[in-house]
Amino acid sequence: MTSPGLAYSFAVLRLVPHPFLGTFVNVGVVLHARTAEFLGVRLLTDRTALRLAAPAVDLELLLRYLESCQAVARGDAAAGPVALLPTSERFHWLTSPRSDVLQCSPVHAGITDNPALALDELFQREVVAPAPQRLPP
Numbered sequence: 001m002t003s004p005g006l007a008y009s010f011a012v013l014r015l016v017p018h019p020f021l022g023t024f025v026n027v028g029v030v031l032h033a034r035t036a037e038f039l040g041v042r043l044l045t046d047r048t049a050l051r052l053a054a055p056a057v058d059l060e061l062l063l064r065y066l067e068s069c070q071a072v073a074r075g076d077a078a079a080g081p082v083a084l085l086p087t088s089e090r091f092h093w094l095t096s097p098r099s100d101v102l103q104c105s106p107v108h109a110g111i112t113d114n115p116a117l118a119l120d121e122l123f124q125r126e127v128v129a130p131a132p133q134r135l136p137p
Helices: 047-053 059-074 087-094 115-128
Strands: 006-015 025-033 038-043 102-104 108-112
Touching (some): 006 038, 025 087, 038 059, 038 115, 047 059, 059 087
Antiparallel strands (some): 006 108
């Protein structure tokens, strides 16, 4: 008999250089598997790629923002009180709607036996080699 797997939720982090235009570039993935108490973030931190994606964005500020997301996901006390919350609450904080340069996609669900591997696969699919963007009909 095979294992039913672990349910997880994930969202794609998007760099939105001009929030009023709505264009974006995927720069990371946040994955939470509640029953495994797993919360992970994979981020694009390559300066050249980020600079090409959004030349007008303050790169140093963006990198600090991305690092704070990683610190919250890790539960690093230096990231402030939110980093000390349980994984579910940190996931909801990381994926809450914002009208900022860094935003999240809607939250999606999946099943896996290995949350860390699922995070790597999602990062590869959604950030490293995303599907072509299609314009609405």
